[in-house]
Amino acid sequence: MEQIMKVENLSISYEDKKAIEGLNLTIFKNKITAIIGPSGCGKTTLLHSLNGLIKENPQVTMKGDIYLDGKNTRQLSGDELRKSVGLVFQTPTPFPFSVYKNLTYAPKYYGIKSKTKLDGIVENKLKMVGLEEELQNQWHKNAMKFSGGQQQRICIARALSVEPEVLLLDEPCSALDVKNIEIIEKTLLSLKKNYTIVIVTHNMVQAKRISDRVIFMKDGKLVEEGETMEFFEHPKEEESKKFIGGVFG
Numbered sequence: 280m281e282q283i284m285k286v287e288n289l290s291i292s293y294e295d296k297k298a299i300e301g302l303n304l305t306i307f308k309n310k311i312t313a314i315i316g317p318s319g320c321g322k323t324t325l326l327h328s329l330n331g332l333i334k335e336n337p338q339v340t341m342k343g344d345i346y347l348d349g350k351n352t353r354q355l356s357g358d359e360l361r362k363s364v365g366l367v368f369q370t371p372t373p374f375p376f377s378v379y380k381n382l383t384y385a386p387k388y389y390g391i392k393s394k395t396k397l398d399g400i401v402e403n404k405l406k407m408v409g410l411e412e413e414l415q416n417q418w419h420k421n422a423m424k425f426s427g428g429q430q431q432r433i434c435i436a437r438a439l440s441v442e443p444e445v446l447l448l449d450e451p452c453s454a455l456d457v458k459n460i461e462i463i464e465k466t467l468l469s470l471k472k473n474y475t476i477v478i479v480t481h482n483m484v485q486a487k488r489i490s491d492r493v494i495f496m497k498d499g500k501l502v503e504e505g506e507t508m509e510f511f512e513h514p515k516e517e518e519s520k521k522f523i524g525g526v527f528g
């Protein structure tokens with residue numbers, strides 16, 4: 280297994296409030312890693328630190344290091360890091376304009392001008408999230424006019440529009456119905472050929488179903504990380520056993 284991101288001794292506070300403490304973990308390439316743990320344990324904070332978004336908050340202090348492809352992300356600009364590590368939020372957040380503009384906004388920002396290329400990106404990314412047919416002839420319709428599930432897939436396509444290496448998703452299915460959850464899970468499984476996926480989920484059945492690896496956090500600390508089946512069938516830590524037992528028991 281090839282490593283793609285590494286977190287070393289990461290601690291994050293919002294003013295006086297510690298959110299993450301002494302976190303060490305590894306993200307492996309072309310795998311789906313599920314981040315799980317009780318509400319408030321620091322999952323969102325971790326995702327926002329992986330793509331640098333956390334630094335936009337002036338109340339945040341961050342210690343420790345995050346590596347991408349062996350390079351310390353402190354050496355990357357915000358733009359560079361966000362291009363390599365994309366983020367999809369819990370509630371679908373398309374920009375309030377056309378699907379086409381949603382999907383070409385970032386590529387244009389990073390310098391792509393050719394209309395043929397931009398059209399190709401839109402077509403290719405909509406295909407990757409299974410929207411190619413559903414959105415046929417609707418590229419110029421406002422993205423907010425689609426269903427929640429379609430909006431979330433538009434957001435995934437938008438995050439992929441600049442070819443990130445890593446795609447982070449923060450409870451992307453929490454506002455969706457079963458049918459749409461199924462489509463998103465299928466999409467994520469097909470995407471791991473080309474991308475590395477990190478998904479925060481409170482749904483343990485989902486974590487079991489789609490992830491290769493699990494990172495279990497509690498109170499801002501790592502409790503256990505490992506292969507998904509191993510984690511659920513033979514958890515090593517007492518805390519993990521209690522958590523799994525609580526959810527499934």
Ligand SMILES: Nc1ncnc2c1ncn2[C@@H]1O[C@H](COP(=O)(O)OP(=O)(O)O)[C@@H](O)[C@H]1O
Binds near residue numbers: 316
């Ligand atoms: N913007 C913020 N300002 C102050 N405290 C925050 C902020 N965001 C999160 N926290 C606190 O940091 C801790 C971790 O939060 P979060 O990363 O959102 O956890 P999770 O996503 O696992 O529910 C919580 O105690 C939360 O209250």
Ligand SMILES: [Mg+2]
Binds near residue numbers: 322323324
């Ligand atoms: Mg959260």
